[in-house]
Amino acid sequence: MWRFTVRRFAWALSALILMIALSGCQSTANGVTSQVTPDNPQMFRVGGDVYTVADFSSRLKLELGAGIDSLLQQGQTREEIQQLVDQQNIRGSIFDRMIQDALLTQYARSRGIGVDPAAVDSAVLAQLAPSGDSAAQRVGQAQNQQILEVLARNTRADMFHARSIAVASESDADTLLADLKGGADFAALAAERAPDGPKGGDMGWVAKGDSPAELDSAGFSLALNTPTKVQSGGLWYVFEVLERQAGETAAEKRPFDNFEQLQNSQGGQQFYQETFIPWYDQFRKDAEASGDLVIAEGFDPNSVPLPFPEQ
Template structure:
């Protein structure tokens, strides 16, 4: 045979070479198959010989039996041997076919698929064995949960594990935990928080199965709860970034000058009914009369009269303006000019005077933190309303009502009387009477 380029191509030699190559591949495999078949045949021969010996022995033992029984035994033995030979032939044929089929491409593909199938079945069986309830020391069934050191597992619902963090979040949302309280696995079970959470999840899933989430009323409630949770999370993040200990201390230092309460004086007074009587008392005092004795004798203020008219220490803001002006305009040891209030005429003597220090940071920390929180919330809401172009459509009867002025978001004027800070009058909250209540002014 001649090729297109003029060369002679010997097909017989090519065919013989291919046959030789194929023979080189299959000859060892065939030899191994023949060897295995011979081994199997040798085993069959051994079994057959054993059966033959057993049959001969049985035949000798049953020689005295009836001929019909002997024929039945021979027939049974013949059929058994025939069946064994038939099964052996089928097994040998199948084994030869398997040996010849495995090296093919289809055989390799089926072998790989079968191996993957076996692997998946093994993993599935391992998972089933792990999820099977075990028996505790008392013999009761108890499920074994995976160990999670960071977030312990407390329950399982249809194969889904419930962690401690989920129980804690649900309890805080329901108001069952204080903000400063930490939940432990033991407390969660003691307070039945785990059972409550599981029951809530089961009921919620049942509602979803029934399609209640498609109800307009339920959808509005779910959206409202979702918005409430997201709004709280957003404000918590804003406050966490804004109301920091550094910000509180910085605001306190910026207002430290106005947190000083000024001077405070110690004074005593005599309260009389008329101006003439006040002038008479002043004349007696200038003549050398004892102030304490006159106060006990003639003062109408029954709270301070037994004390000799002693009022105690007070700052300018703790008394009425008239009383404070008279007290702070006089020098220690000097009598102030008689003055009148709604309670009568006062003769005031300043005993001592001293300067006060600034309000301690520990006493104004809470008001400053509250102010920063309110300012952060108000500013965040105003910014969001401005970005979203919010428009309110109020009823007509409310349109005529003047709108309230926007809140003042500047730093709090700590010297403003309207901004409440703990002062010397904090004793009133502790049950201690204030000097101004004793004197009346």
């Protein structure tokens, strides 16, 4: 199974940054509305949602606080940690991820994807837990799910939709093919001959590389709606390709249905890099061009202090 470890999305989504989307010149940090002030200037805006330097400070503490504490305990000096952070442009990367989070959350909200964190109002939050911790976790989980679903639906791969029946011998496969040619129902035969297999033999949409090599090859080469016998791994399959979406361009490929499907795909990381990243980069450029994303002129993420513990 592919573990989703792509650096650009290896973040901990938290309600500390985006607890509730509010209108006007307000932002949300730690679940408390923070006004834009001379001491807490706007950092960027996505649509009507405004994010301030205080939000960025909270995000830095969330992502770097524990790591900084650990390095200090290991004997690293503040100056050494500061130099490492600057060399790796870590604050710039976190800033970009904040923008990603905001843009993808807005995208999800506008298309009805997932549970909108903005729908969780203060009355609901108050009922979830007196301390607010459970509420923050639930809102953070809702946002996390939204973003992962957006990611999956904009990651594409060559895919085929097929159904199959696995049998022990070639003669069994020939018998099934004869039955189908005689008018037998594929789903009924699948239920009878392979009761432990997928319902009706339907494999669903399968991304390139996610099935045995022989089936993968057949999925992208056989004529549609033509049951055929295929041998793979000591078994014989009566295999029928129902649909196929594949090609050189991203538009010709099929998007993943959900994040679970993407996460379980053997080529998930490659598909993400080849199709999602270009899509997101263009999406962000379009948002900036339209004025939907506005970054404060002259804002430098490296100007915000690191979350060192108080001395």
